[in-house]
Amino acid sequence: MKLADRALNISPSPTLAMDAEAKEMKASGLKVISFGAGEPDYDTPDYIKKAAIDAILAGKTKYTPVQGTLSLRQAICKKFKVDQGLKYKPEQIVVSAGAKHSLYNVMQVLLQEGDEVILPAPYWVSYLEQIKLTGARARIVETGEKNGFKITPAQLEAAVNQHTKLFIINSPNNPTGAVYTEPELEALKDVVLKYAFMVISDEIYEKFTYNGLKHVSIASFSPEMKERTIVINGVSKAYAMTGWRIGYTASSLNIAKAMTDLQGHSTSNPTSIAQEAGEAALSGDHGELAQMVEEFSCRRDYMYKLLISIPGISCTRPGGAFYLYSNVSNIFGRAYRGKLISCATDLAALLLEEANVAVVPGTAFGNDDYIRLSYVCSKENISEGLERIAKFINIIE
Numbered sequence: 001m002k003l004a005d006r007a008l009n010i011s012p013s014p015t016l017a018m019d020a021e022a023k024e025m026k027a028s029g030l031k032v033i034s035f036g037a038g039e040p041d042y043d044t045p046d047y048i049k050k051a052a053i054d055a056i057l058a059g060k061t062k063y064t065p066v067q068g069t070l071s072l073r074q075a076i077c078k079k080f081k082v083d084q085g086l087k088y089k090p091e092q093i094v095v096s097a098g099a100k101h102s103l104y105n106v107m108q109v110l111l112q113e114g115d116e117v118i119l120p121a122p123y124w125v126s127y128l129e130q131i132k133l134t135g136a137r138a139r140i141v142e143t144g145e146k147n148g149f150k151i152t153p154a155q156l157e158a159a160v161n162q163h164t165k166l167f168i169i170n171s172p173n174n175p176t177g178a179v180y181t182e183p184e185l186e187a188l189k190d191v192v193l194k195y196a197f198m199v200i201s202d203e204i205y206e207k208f209t210y211n212g213l214k215h216v217s218i219a220s221f222s223p224e225m226k227e228r229t230i231v232i233n234g235v236s237k238a239y240a241m242t243g244w245r246i247g248y249t250a251s252s253l254n255i256a257k258a259m260t261d262l263q264g265h266s267t268s269n270p271t272s273i274a275q276e277a278g279e280a281a282l283s284g285d286h287g288e289l290a291q292m293v294e295e296f297s298c299r300r301d302y303m304y305k306l307l308i309s310i311p312g313i314s315c316t317r318p319g320g321a322f323y324l325y326s327n328v329s330n331i332f333g334r335a336y337r338g339k340l341i342s343c344a345t346d347l348a349a350l351l352l353e354e355a356n357v358a359v360v361p362g363t364a365f366g367n368d369d370y371i372r373l374s375y376v377c378s379k380e381n382i383s384e385g386l387e388r389i390a391k392f393i394n395i396i397e
Contacts (some may be wrong), residue, residue: 006133013125014364018348022358033385034358035373038174039242040296040322044277045288048239051280055273064269067260068095068248072279076248079282083206084217086226088250094259095278097270099204099234099247104130106200106230106249109258111136115165120151121366122325124174124202128366136165140366145316149176149325153187160191166198169218172205175365175372176325177318179209185218189225192218199229204247207238207289209320210297219250227252238289239281246270246278296322299375299382306386307373312393322376325362329369336396343368350396355388 015036022034055061067073073090080086096102103126111117113135119127121140131138141159143149156167169188171180180188192199199218206215219229234247249259269275303324304317315326334341336354341347344361345368351357362370375382 009132010129013129015125015360018352018358018360021352025352025356030356032352032356032358033377033381033388035375035377035385036358036360037374037376038323039376040237040240040292041376041378042240042288042292044240044244045281045284047284048241048277048281052273052277055276060272060276062272064272064275066264066269067256068093068270069272069275069279072275072282073248075279075282076250080231080250084220086217086220086231086250089253092253092256093248093250094256094263095246095248095270095275096259096263097247097267098236098245099202099232100126101245101267101270102232102234102247102249103127103200103202104133105259105262106232106251106255107131107134107136108262109255110166110198110230114163116161116163118156118159118164118167118197120155120169122149122173122175122362122370123168123366124170125364127168127170137163139164142367143178145327148316149173149178150180150184151188153191156188156191157195160195160197164195164197166200167192168200168202170202170205172208172215172318172320174205174321175323175360175362175370176316177321177323179213179215179319180218181213182216185216186221189218189221192228193222193224197228199225200232201229202232204232204234204237205321206233208293208296208322210293210300211319213319215320230255235278235281240292241277241281244271244274244277246274296375299377299379300324302379303373303375303382303386306383310386310390310393313389322374324373324375325365326371326373327369328371331393331396332369334396336392341396344371347371351389351392355392357385357388357392359389 018036022032025032073093076093077088107130111134115136116139119138219226230251236242312331348361360372
């Protein structure tokens, strides 16, 4: 039986594939060090767990409104007002089963065949696949190290045409860790308003900024910009709640209603118990979050120092998120036991097979000259993993 074209055109996630292979190797008894994870190694804080347990005991196990409980949406509105000075009504908030689901909803209600999406590269892997699922086309704009992996206003304007419907910005960025400054965002905002297209602002890593950098939402610059922006966020990263699957959007009322209607015919509401936990996360003490961010900042510096000492590898120190996006193209052309390394995908496969170290090749993010390494693991694992990488690189011909 032939599958639908949309299913045949989907590419599997390289990040999830690498993680699955690493876990299989671990299950077989090998000591695999994984730098592929996109989730904190911290446990969900106890006060959040308690909120979920209390919800179960109180019988909060039934359907909720499709777009999420009113109390959770009110907590999200409060978060936006406190953190970014953005005022939303609960009706403008849609809670979904993770930020990825939120993104999917936005793409489905905004895009159709013939539309184009301006997508800066490197990009998170699922953006491209979700665009393809709508029948729209991605207009990929290469950013590059010289621009700090950030799209410039000139690049954005040059990519605009009569088919432009949407622009995606992710700050702090996965995979590069780039953080857009307020002046940079304001300049991009001027281009958006000049040509009147929509913006998805993916802010899932907003709490992870370092060295005095501050996250700014592009929606906060003016009422007109807020109206053109759909903000994506969630509790997965900041509160170590990746498995709880709570993401949310803030948008204009008509877009929020369309996403609610779509969700009503797909997943319906996100899990009631996870919503209670998400509300507790947003409303509770953020002391553990601050400790986690401080620890990740130390790990970033530690991994960066070790990584740039390895011959053939270079990278910039990221301003946010929890990844190092490293250029390995100087290694290309070398070989190991007759296996030629011609791209980051080749190198990642050999590192997993021969050194038992998992990294994500840059092909997942639009450039196979790079690998992504996550520093959400212990310093001991960072040290041992990078030592293994260095030893392997030293023996290839």
